[in-house]
Amino acid sequence: xxxxxxxxxxxxxxxxxxxxxSKHPDTPSRAKKLSLDDxxxxxxxxxxxxxxxxxxxxxxxxxxxxxxPDTLHEDKAADPSxxxxxAARLMSECLEKSKSSVGNQKRWVYTAGSRxxxxxxxxxxxxxxxxxxxxxxxxxxxxxxxxxxxxxxxEQILASRSIAGSVGTELATSLYYDPETKKNKAGSGGxxxxxxxxxxAFLNQIKLTVDYKSMTVPELLDLLPxxxxxxx
Amino acid sequence: xxxxxxxxTGRSRITHEMFDxxxxxxxxxxxxKISWDITPLSIRSKKKLVVDISNDRVExxxxxxxxxxxxxxxxxxxxxxxxxxxxxIRIVAVTEDASGIPIxxxxxxxxxxxxxxxxxxxxxxxxxxxxxxxVIWELDFDSGDVILKVSNKDNLWSEQLRQSQIFKSTIIxxxxxxxxxxxxxxxxxxxxxxVNWQNLLVPLGLNIDDSDEADVEDLMDQARDVSHAFQExxxxxxxxxxxxxxxE
Numbered sequence: 001x002x003x004x005x006x007x008x009x010x011x012x013x014x015x016x017x018x019x020x021x022s023k024h025p026d027t028p029s030r031a032k033k034l035s036l037d038d039x040x041x042x043x044x045x046x047x048x049x050x051x052x053x054x055x056x057x058x059x060x061x062x063x064x065x066x067x068x069p070d071t072l073h074e075d076k077a078a079d080p081s082x083x084x085x086x087a088a089r090l091m092s093e094c095l096e097k098s099k100s101s102v103g104n105q106k107r108w109v110y111t112a113g114s115r116x117x118x119x120x121x122x123x124x125x126x127x128x129x130x131x132x133x134x135x136x137x138x139x140x141x142x143x144x145x146x147x148x149x150x151x152x153x154x155e156q157i158l159a160s161r162s163i164a165g166s167v168g169t170e171l172a173t174s175l176y177y178d179p180e181t182k183k184n185k186a187g188s189g190g191x192x193x194x195x196x197x198x199x200x201a202f203l204n205q206i207k208l209t210v211d212y213k214s215m216t217v218p219e220l221l222d223l224l225p226x227x228x229x230x231x232x
Numbered sequence: 233x234x235x236x237x238x239x240x241t242g243r244s245r246i247t248h249e250m251f252d253x254x255x256x257x258x259x260x261x262x263x264x265k266i267s268w269d270i271t272p273l274s275i276r277s278k279k280k281l282v283v284d285i286s287n288d289r290v291e292x293x294x295x296x297x298x299x300x301x302x303x304x305x306x307x308x309x310x311x312x313x314x315x316x317x318x319x320x321i322r323i324v325a326v327t328e329d330a331s332g333i334p335i336x337x338x339x340x341x342x343x344x345x346x347x348x349x350x351x352x353x354x355x356x357x358x359x360x361x362x363x364x365x366x367v368i369w370e371l372d373f374d375s376g377d378v379i380l381k382v383s384n385k386d387n388l389w390s391e392q393l394r395q396s397q398i399f400k401s402t403i404i405x406x407x408x409x410x411x412x413x414x415x416x417x418x419x420x421x422x423x424x425x426x427v428n429w430q431n432l433l434v435p436l437g438l439n440i441d442d443s444d445e446a447d448v449e450d451l452m453d454q455a456r457d458v459s460h461a462f463q464e465x466x467x468x469x470x471x472x473x474x475x476x477x478x479x480e
Binding site: 014078113130166215 | 290334
């Protein structure tokens with residue numbers, strides 16, 4: 001359980017950025033220590049219902065009642081100090097579960113700019129949930145994955161804001177997510193024919209002439225080239 | 233010779249003369265106002281007119297006109313997500329082909345709005361205050377926009393530099409130099425946000441067509457000349473002196 005949600009102050013943000021950049025082997029536990037330091041953080045929500053999220057879906061479900069639209073703290077959804085704090089707080093749990101290393105700094109430290117902002121693990125997971133809050137099942141190709149894993153589907157869909165913010169996420173879910181196993185299908189993490197990378201390339205190509213954002217998933221499935229058949 | 237084409241797909245261009253847009257954030261609640269007149273495009277088939285609104289994190293679509301009216305105006309309150317940061321809009325006219333596939337018949341260049349207060353589609357420099365910027369200011373050419381990042385540490389921008397004509401007149405020459413050099417050095421398709429800059433600087437001596445045959449020193453010399461021409465054209469030195477005299 002998290003017990004509270006906080007934001008880093010200026011010093012907290014700076015210390016966390018320095019820590020992640022240092023690539024110190026003990027970074028996850030040091031990050032958690034920073035996140036619990038009252039001199040570096042300010043709590044804005046204290047609650048007993050903040051269950052520790054393990055997937056992107058659970059993260060969205062946990063945060064939505066507290067920072068969703070028209071809530072008292074909706075501004076936190078666009079506040080890098082909050083996303084950095086959450087990354088620091090959850091880093092050790094995320095990495096323990098995914099058995100991976102800290103890796104790319106931008107996964108943990110929010111970096112502004114359209115080429116970087118989407119790379120943040122926490123912020124991007126919430127963003128996708130937020131875009132599909134009325135029906136999260138439409139975004140399960142991204143939301144099903146463990147919180148500490150970015151993954152190829154997430155990378156390819158989020159890298160193009162126009163795809164992530166439109167029917168693109170639903171299309172990816174329709175192709176790559178298996179509702180029975182509650183996981184993405186085998187091969188969806190690759191780069192070959194029919195892969196998420198090819199899907200993003202296809203949508204970015206047709207958007208010059210076709211307004212795919214106003215199309216439905218079945219209409220787009222009909223339009224996809226043969227290489228995507230194996231995922232349909 | 234460099235080849236620069238913004239529109240080679242048969243789409244028409246919704247030019248800046250065909251629409252006006254402003255984003256007001258003075259009260260903290262972002263409100264987008266757009267007026268348009270696309271009659272010069274003569275799109276006779278049934279169409280839908282939409283605007284895609286985005287920032288670094290999200291994108292949303294608003295239908296400007298259900299009946300695809302050629303002339304109109306809309307005032308649209310945006311979500312709090314657009315209260316801060318750079319906001320971009322792109323207007324698109326969509327028709328359907330014989331099989332019902334939505335086809336983009338016309339689109340505007342992407343227009344960006346500054347994060348600081350109210351800005352309009354005529355603004356060519358997007359100002360973005362950054363609390364943790366380690367320098368006073370820097371330029372960023374992210375997504376084809378020319379973004380002036382200014383330090384807002386201890387409210388430096390919002391309470392001091394935003395009102396300072398001295399600050400603005402001393403940095404604009406450097407900005408013009410950097411933009412001119414960027415335009416000269418860019419070999420691929422010119423990003424939409426730089427079109428207005430190109431239109432502004434070509435009459436001041438920017439010669440892009442031969443830039444791929446020139447060496448770096450020639451390009452730097454040309455960018456410097458364009459910056460000088462801009463500063464002389466705007467009489468920046470006289471303005472700075474009169475501002476300083478007012479302060480004294």
